[in-house]
C-alpha cells in the first residue's frame with residue numbers, strides 16, 4: 557500500500573462564480589506526488605497556489621476532476637471521513653503560524669491529539685515532538701507570544717506532525733521570517749523529509765524553493781513546464 561502516490565490530481569478545475577463572471581482559479585491541473593517527495597509549487601500572485609493547497613488539504617472541493625489522497629478518492633468521502641482525513645493524514649503549516657494564543661506550547665502541540673482521542677492526551681508525546689523540532693524544554697510552558705517567530709513556526713511544525721501525517725502542506729512557511737530564521741526552518745523541513753515526511757510547499761521565493769527536490773510551476777491556474 558505504501559507504493560500508492562500520496563496525492564493525485566486528475567484534470568482538476570476550480571471555478572469561483574462571481575457576479576462579474578466566473579473566475580477559473582485552476583484550469584485542468586494534473587499531477588502526482590509520491591511518498592517521500594519534497595516538492596515546491598511556485599507561481600505569481602493570483603496563479604492559483606492557495607486554491608491548489610486548499611484542495612490538497614481537503615479544505616475545499618474541486619469544481620470538476622478527481623483528487624486522490626493515499627489512494628482514496630475524496631469525492632467519495634463523507635464529511636466525517638474528510639474531517640478524519642484532514643486530522644490524521646494531513647499536517648498544515650502557514651505563514652502566520654496560526655497558534656492558539658491562550659494555550660501554552662505543549663497544549664498547542666497536543667491539540668490535534670485531543671481532537672483524535674477522547675482520552676486525556678499524553679504531554680510526553682508533545683514534548684518528544686517539540687524536541688524533535690529543536691525547541692528548548694524551557695519554552696514548553698510559555699504561550700506563543702512569548703516566543704520568537706522562528707520558535708513559533710517550530711511549534712506549528714510540531715503540531716502539524718503530532719498525528720504522524722502522510723503529508724505536510726506548507727503555505728509560504730518562511731514568509732513571515734527573516735532569511736536566517738527561515739533558513740533554519742528550511743533545514744528542519746529538509747531533515748523531516750530525509751526522515752520520510754512527504755512535503756508539499758507553496759512559495760514565491762526561489763531561494764526557499766531550492767530546498768525542495770522538485771519544483772512545479774503554476775501560472776493562470778495551469779501547471780507550466
Ligand SMILES: Nc1ncnc2c1ncn2[C@@H]1O[C@H](COP(=O)(O)OP(=O)(O)O)[C@@H](O)[C@H]1O
Nearest residue numbers: 572579580581600601602603604605606607608
Ligand atoms: N474565494 C474566492 N472567490 C473568488 N475568487 C477567488 C477566491 N479565491 C481565489 N480566487 C481567485 O482565484 C485566482 C487564484 O487565487 P489564489 O489561489 O489565491 O492564487 P495565489 O495563491 O497564487 O495568489 C485569483 O484570480 C483569485 O482572485
Ligand SMILES: [Mg+2]
Nearest residue numbers: 602605606607
Ligand atoms: Mg496565495
